[in-house]
Amino acid sequence: MYDLKLDDLHHQKVLSRLAKELDTARWALYEIKRNSEKGKIIKVIIYLVSSESKLDKGTWHFDIRWLTDQLVNTGFDKNEVS
């Protein structure tokens, strides 16, 4: 039904990616909760990504240049946004 060895490696890869994303998510949650500059940027990014239709449904890529411009126009420091 399946190749146990291949599945084993595949599961490890999935777990590695999940562990990295969990670490990133916890970091983002920490920055938001302590109300740091990074946390404020993250909240605005979440809002913009959710409310603006800048997502390419074919590639699932987001227009980063547009996002950066929006954040800088909001008043965030460009270096901090980068």
Place this chain on the structure above:
Amino acid sequence: MTGKIKCMKDLGIFAPLSPQEKLKVTELAKGISFRKGEVIFSEGDLADTIYLVRSGRVLLYKISEEGKEISLDILREDDIFGENTIFEDVHHTMNAKVLDETFVCTCTRDDFPLLLQNPLTALEIIKSLGNKLNNYTEQMASMAFRDVKGRVLDTLARLAKEYGQETPKGIKINISLNHQDLANLVNASRVMVTNSLSHLKQEGKVAVYKRYFYLLHSPLLKKEANYV
């Protein structure tokens, strides 16, 4: 050995295994008890162990530069943490301490791949961590979009999903939680959380009986809070 068998075999992630497979898995386990308030690991410690909560509750948190404790997650029975152990030469990026008397099962980094050899177990672990990631995403979205009252309601709804028990009064959130605990979870002051709870009680969405929170049955509540 008996203690080890009881530890691993009762964990949800090993439910799909046969008794013989569970026996193999128990040889990888080490059970540890922690008293309330004890620290399991601190930020900066070498990450070489994966933990599975057998009973009790574990708080994951960071200390800010101002010395404030920032809560990130409360883990309960069947939750996994220390998953960054799968990478070599990493250190913990947060702290973990127990909130109640807690029993955890541990597995070293070297033995962890052996747990993954059974695809059903691997999938259960992936599912558990995937749900955790969804949980964090929902929390961040709540903080980006909702005011304090909304975040309190979202947090109670999320806790009801994890710890909820259906009762005639409503859904009992079956963990001990005070206003400060809730304030730490929603990232607001205790005073604001107390005010928000007052409003929610007046609106008939939340109640407190014998120090436990209840989400009251309300069609409006189901629509407003992000739970089914």
